[in-house]
Amino acid sequence: MGFKDETKQSYMKGVSLAKQYNPEDLDLLNGATLDVLEKVWNQCGRMTQKDIVEYTHKFPEWENPHGSSKEIEYESLLVALGYGEESKNMAEELEAQREASKLFPA
Numbered sequence: 001m002g003f004k005d006e007t008k009q010s011y012m013k014g015v016s017l018a019k020q021y022n023p024e025d026l027d028l029l030n031g032a033t034l035d036v037l038e039k040v041w042n043q044c045g046r047m048t049q050k051d052i053v054e055y056t057h058k059f060p061e062w063e064n065p066h067g068s069s070k071e072i073e074y075e076s077l078l079v080a081l082g083y084g085e086e087s088k089n090m091a092e093e094l095e096a097q098r099e100a101s102k103l104f105p106a
Helices: 032-044 049-056 075-079 084-103
Strands: 007-011 015-016
Touching: 075 084
Parallel strands: none
Antiparallel strands: 007 015
């Protein structure tokens, strides 16, 4: 089950959860992940779809896809986060992990 299975599109409201969750449903997420989700929700939870677009398009790793969509590359994200010269090797390792997880899904 992936992100698309857990969300639904709404023309007027953007993306929302496809069903309601209880905290017990989130037991596979560790405390650090839940902390990050809570911080994101506290910062962005009341934003409109337009607000989120304007906010995220100010991030240094965002590149204009000129009417399409484009995945943000790991290396661009790591450089923006300040990892400098380590970014390329770290990005290659993350990409290898992502490819391995496609071969051996949980």
